[in-house]
Amino acid sequence: MTFENNIAITPQLVADHGLKPEEYDKIVALIGREPTYTELGIFSAMWNEHCSYKSSKKWLRTLPTSGSHVIQGPGENAGVVDIGDGQAVVFKMESHNHPSYIEPYQGAATGVGGILRDVFTMGARPIAAMNALRFGAPEHEKTKHLVSGVVAGVGGYGNSFGVPTVGGEVEFDERYNGNILVNAFAAGLADTDKIFYSRAEGVGLPVVYLGAKTGRDGVGGATMASAEFGDDIEEKRPTVQVGDPFTEKRLLEACLELMATGAVIAIQDMGAAGLTCSAVEMGAKGDLGVELDLDKVPVREEAMTPYEMMLSESQERMLMVLHPEKETEARAIFEKWALDFATVGHTTDDLRFCVRWHGEEVANLPIKELGDEAPEYDRPWVEPARPVPLAVDDIPQMDVADALLELIGGHQLSSRRWVYEQYDTLIQGNSLQRPGGDAGVVRVEGHTNKALAFSSDVTPRYCEADPFEGGKQAVAECWRNLTATGADPLAATDNLNFGNPERPEIMGQLVHAIKGIGEACSVLEFPIVSGNVSLYNETNGRGILPTPTIGGVGLVPDWSRMATIGFAAENQPILLVGAPPSWGTHLAQSIYMRDLFGRKDGPPPPVDLAHEKKVGDFVRKLIRDGRVTAVHDLSDGGLAAGLAEMALASGIGARVNQLEDRDPIPVFFGEDQGRYLVTVPLDPQGEAFHELLNDAAEIGIFAPWIGSTGGTELVLGNARPIPVAELREAHEGWFPQFMAGTID
Amino acid sequence: MKSAVVVFPGLNRDRDMIAALTKISGTPPAVVWHQETEIPDVDLIVIPGGFSYGDYLRAGAIAARSPIMDAIRDKAAKGVKVLGVCNGFQILTEAGLLPGVLMRNASLKFVCREVKLTVANNGTPFTRGYNDGQVIRCPVAHHDGNYFADAETLARIEGNGQVAFRYAEGTNPNGSINDIAGVFNEQKNVLGLMPHPENLIEAAHGGSDGRALFSGLLEQAA
Numbered sequence: 001m002t003f004e005n006n007i008a009i010t011p012q013l014v015a016d017h018g019l020k021p022e023e024y025d026k027i028v029a030l031i032g033r034e035p036t037y038t039e040l041g042i043f044s045a046m047w048n049e050h051c052s053y054k055s056s057k058k059w060l061r062t063l064p065t066s067g068s069h070v071i072q073g074p075g076e077n078a079g080v081v082d083i084g085d086g087q088a089v090v091f092k093m094e095s096h097n098h099p100s101y102i103e104p105y106q107g108a109a110t111g112v113g114g115i116l117r118d119v120f121t122m123g124a125r126p127i128a129a130m131n132a133l134r135f136g137a138p139e140h141e142k143t144k145h146l147v148s149g150v151v152a153g154v155g156g157y158g159n160s161f162g163v164p165t166v167g168g169e170v171e172f173d174e175r176y177n178g179n180i181l182v183n184a185f186a187a188g189l190a191d192t193d194k195i196f197y198s199r200a201e202g203v204g205l206p207v208v209y210l211g212a213k214t215g216r217d218g219v220g221g222a223t224m225a226s227a228e229f230g231d232d233i234e235e236k237r238p239t240v241q242v243g244d245p246f247t248e249k250r251l252l253e254a255c256l257e258l259m260a261t262g263a264v265i266a267i268q269d270m271g272a273a274g275l276t277c278s279a280v281e282m283g284a285k286g287d288l289g290v291e292l293d294l295d296k297v298p299v300r301e302e303a304m305t306p307y308e309m310m311l312s313e314s315q316e317r318m319l320m321v322l323h324p325e326k327e328t329e330a331r332a333i334f335e336k337w338a339l340d341f342a343t344v345g346h347t348t349d350d351l352r353f354c355v356r357w358h359g360e361e362v363a364n365l366p367i368k369e370l371g372d373e374a375p376e377y378d379r380p381w382v383e384p385a386r387p388v389p390l391a392v393d394d395i396p397q398m399d400v401a402d403a404l405l406e407l408i409g410g411h412q413l414s415s416r417r418w419v420y421e422q423y424d425t426l427i428q429g430n431s432l433q434r435p436g437g438d439a440g441v442v443r444v445e446g447h448t449n450k451a452l453a454f455s456s457d458v459t460p461r462y463c464e465a466d467p468f469e470g471g472k473q474a475v476a477e478c479w480r481n482l483t484a485t486g487a488d489p490l491a492a493t494d495n496l497n498f499g500n501p502e503r504p505e506i507m508g509q510l511v512h513a514i515k516g517i518g519e520a521c522s523v524l525e526f527p528i529v530s531g532n533v534s535l536y537n538e539t540n541g542r543g544i545l546p547t548p549t550i551g552g553v554g555l556v557p558d559w560s561r562m563a564t565i566g567f568a569a570e571n572q573p574i575l576l577v578g579a580p581p582s583w584g585t586h587l588a589q590s591i592y593m594r595d596l597f598g599r600k601d602g603p604p605p606p607v608d609l610a611h612e613k614k615v616g617d618f619v620r621k622l623i624r625d626g627r628v629t630a631v632h633d634l635s636d637g638g639l640a641a642g643l644a645e646m647a648l649a650s651g652i653g654a655r656v657n658q659l660e661d662r663d664p665i666p667v668f669f670g671e672d673q674g675r676y677l678v679t680v681p682l683d684p685q686g687e688a689f690h691e692l693l694n695d696a697a698e699i700g701i702f703a704p705w706i707g708s709t710g711g712t713e714l715v716l717g718n719a720r721p722i723p724v725a726e727l728r729e730a731h732e733g734w735f736p737q738f739m740a741g742t743i744d
Numbered sequence: 745m746k747s748a749v750v751v752f753p754g755l756n757r758d759r760d761m762i763a764a765l766t767k768i769s770g771t772p773p774a775v776v777w778h779q780e781t782e783i784p785d786v787d788l789i790v791i792p793g794g795f796s797y798g799d800y801l802r803a804g805a806i807a808a809r810s811p812i813m814d815a816i817r818d819k820a821a822k823g824v825k826v827l828g829v830c831n832g833f834q835i836l837t838e839a840g841l842l843p844g845v846l847m848r849n850a851s852l853k854f855v856c857r858e859v860k861l862t863v864a865n866n867g868t869p870f871t872r873g874y875n876d877g878q879v880i881r882c883p884v885a886h887h888d889g890n891y892f893a894d895a896e897t898l899a900r901i902e903g904n905g906q907v908a909f910r911y912a913e914g915t916n917p918n919g920s921i922n923d924i925a926g927v928f929n930e931q932k933n934v935l936g937l938m939p940h941p942e943n944l945i946e947a948a949h950g951g952s953d954g955r956a957l958f959s960g961l962l963e964q965a966a
Contacts, residue, residue, distance in 0.1 A: 160795040162756025246798025
């Protein structure tokens with residue numbers, strides 16, 4: 001076959017590689033000559049937004065990333081956090097947005113595969129997964145097809161691999177019509193003294209290729225993911241990879257067996273930009289050069305060019321630097337699992353990334369500069385406009401019971417059962433709380449009473465209205481959801497999904513959201529230990545809602561003292577802990593306004609981080625002290641939705657008082673932050689009850705007794721009683737009917 | 745009770761099964777790799793759930809042709825008890841050790857939820873821990889659990905008391921004929937079932953209805 005490596009590099013070819021003319025000039029200056037075709041491909045892979053974070057790096061550096069529990073912050077395959085007893089939780093969230101829109105099943109499946117690999121590359125066995133999914137408007141012609149494909153893809157991969165999916169989000173908004181979001185989270189468990197990193201050490205050591213063979217799938221995927229979409233989207237399907245969970249499962253077992261032998265010096269999974277990115281990262285981090293011989297790379301297609309091999313994003317592959325004396329032992333493990341094991345190169349001391357093919361040198365580049373010297377931009381940004389608050393008397397009226405039924409049976413609040421029943425939520429036998437509560441909780445295997453809690457959160461409409469407050473809220477809600485189970489929030493991963501950063505107003509959203517996230521993470525002592533940035537989520541010039549998804553992990557020291565959301569028994573007082581004097585006030589950006597009145601104006605509810613922390617710490621202590629029987633934080637849909645969800649989770653109703661002289665709409669549907677509903681097994685006339693209220697009052701927390709559990713109806717003040725069965729019908733009805741096409 | 749768990753590449757509930765057997769019997773099972781040709785002397789052989797060979801071709805089809813299957817067939821013929829759960833059930837039907845087939849779920853979707861099961865025949869070592877007609881809770885998690893057998897086979901297994909469990913109270917999650925969730929071979933020493941009793945054995949699972957299946961076997965062996 002013929003492959004012409006030394007073709008003329010035209011401006012068009014440079015543009016086709018997603019590189020700007022000035023970036024190309026920088027390449028020429030860096031290497032002192034024109035790059036070869038393969039080299040151009042390598043630069044395009046390393047310098048695209050997805051791999052280089054060139055637009056966001058400046059701002060990501062401002063995030064708090066350390067803390068007493070943090071073993072490894074951002075910069076590795078995943079973050080690592082100490083959970084005591086010599087164990088660590090290893091986790092990260094990553095987007096697979098662009099591929100999932102082009103080919104939903106494979107896009108979502110390989111998103112799950114990629115994040116699982118990030119976790120087990122570090123020596124951790126995956127124990128939990130979550131998926132934050134955002135689709136276009138329900139009525140958009142592509143939405144059902146995308147929901148169906150993405151959910152099947154997430155399930156198809158995760159179920160076969162064998163990790164429980166314990167949480168996530170599914171939301172709809174027309175702003176995702178042309179760019180859906182698939183943010184996959186995975187967490188694993190490892191021993192703190194057996195964490196594996198990507199930094200290579202030692203000269204002349206074998207670089208070993210592991211796993212599946214290389215094909216042409218995904219060539220140029222990372223570059224595609226760093227561009228906007230136009231109408232030519234169908235032409236991009238070949239850039240989407242194809243997942244093979246069976247191979248991934250074998251790769252997991254083989255890698256963990258291999259790691260146990262002590263053979264691994266450094267290991268890196270092949271994700272975006274495959275062989276290129278993994279080899280460069282291992283070498284650059286270890287201040288070593290890498291020489292690869294592509295004739296040794298296991299391929300599954302004939303006549304692959306070096307360009308294709310370097311840019312392939314074939315899945316289920318790893319690259320490793322091996323202790324040479326362990327090679328026989330290592331090879332035997334991979335043969336047992338019927339996986340490829342090939343020495344494809346070695347480390348060098350010249351800091352060059354050298355690629356040979358058919359005896360010819362097809363690339364020879366400075367390895368540090370490929371990564372470290374990637375362009376970094378301080379892109380211009382503008383201050384987002386601050387929304388004008390709603391007038392005090394601007395409260396559109398609706399019957400409280402009707403409003404609740406419509407919201408709980410609408411696309412935002414309805415049950416996600418249709419989705420999560422397609423995921424294996426209980427494999428591994430450790431799932432203590434499955435989807436449908438505030439957070440997923442998984443028992444730490446081998447430990448008598450420890451568990452880990454996981455939650456994924458962001459409210460994009462808040463971020464759109466005020467990126468700074470929205471960024472704070474995403475962190476606060478995640479922290480609150482973990483707290484509501486009784487967990488100590490440990491650390492978080494951020495998945496920042498935005499539009500085109502070359503537009504100053506989008507860059508302004510990114511900058512402000514990061515500032516908000518940073519502030520919340522500092523105050524709540526909830527560091528960011530890993531993350532991912534997905535920009536250019538735009539189609540034909542229209543961006544998505546700014547969506548900085550936060551995936552958080554918390555530690556439950558004793559799961560016998562864990563809280564759940566369902567009302568536990570009849571006749572238990574309900575307290576609204578952390579409430580303002582009138583229980584609820586803030587209607588702007590609520591789903592009451594958006595979904596019932598089409599109103600998207602006004603600021604989101606502000607987050608008072610000091611209040612958040614104080615209230616959360618108080619609620620967590622109540623749970624730990626065994627003083628509460630159910631806990632649920634308030635978010636979308638406010639008090640009414642929170643009560644409904646607690647009733648739905650148990651089948652027990654509740655009767656809640658009406659505040660005198662107050663409009664019930666903001667009371668029941670306001671989305672004020674930092675509030676929890678708790679039930680207590682106490683007589684409201686008794687001493688213990690008053691003691692509890694005093695405990696709250698003493699530290700300045702208002703925790704009004706708003707009503708009691710009981711009966712089969714939910715009664716919100718003076719509104720007509722709603723049978724829990726009627727709530728359930730609405731709540732369970734929307735998703736299956738939507739997918740069956742029986743509602744618009 | 746001495747037990748062995750057979751592992752094929754792609755199975756993923758092997759760890760769940762090993763944990764359940766260890767917790768209930770107090771002894772960890774022997775773990776047998778699919779390329780081996782012998783099985784140690786045990787009272788119970790278990791093929792757990794998962795996606796052997798990725799369920800490529802047909803669920804269980806490739807695993808059913810593995811070297812270890814001859815050993816399992818021999819042991820079964822000698823009366824050793826064999827339990828196949830989920831993918832294990834699919835493998836046993838593909839291997840001809842159990843009647844019928846497991847087709848794609850009627851919904852065409854993977855389904856993970858809790859169902860109710862009726863104990864259809866408690867006169868076997870596997871089901872003696874339950875009462876006849878007892879309704880128990882049990883989770884399912886599968887894509888291909890839609891049990892089917894032709895009319896003649898169905899009449900035969902129904903007549904022989906070879907139906908072990910049926911989905912109860914309208915909870916059939918996959919379209920299985922006659923609500924069949926689990927079947928025995930003719931001798932009742934081989935059982936295949938789609939639900940996962942190993943995932944409902946302790947407080948952390950929210951119930952322990954699955955436990956009696958294992959503890960019944962344990963009493964038998966003791």
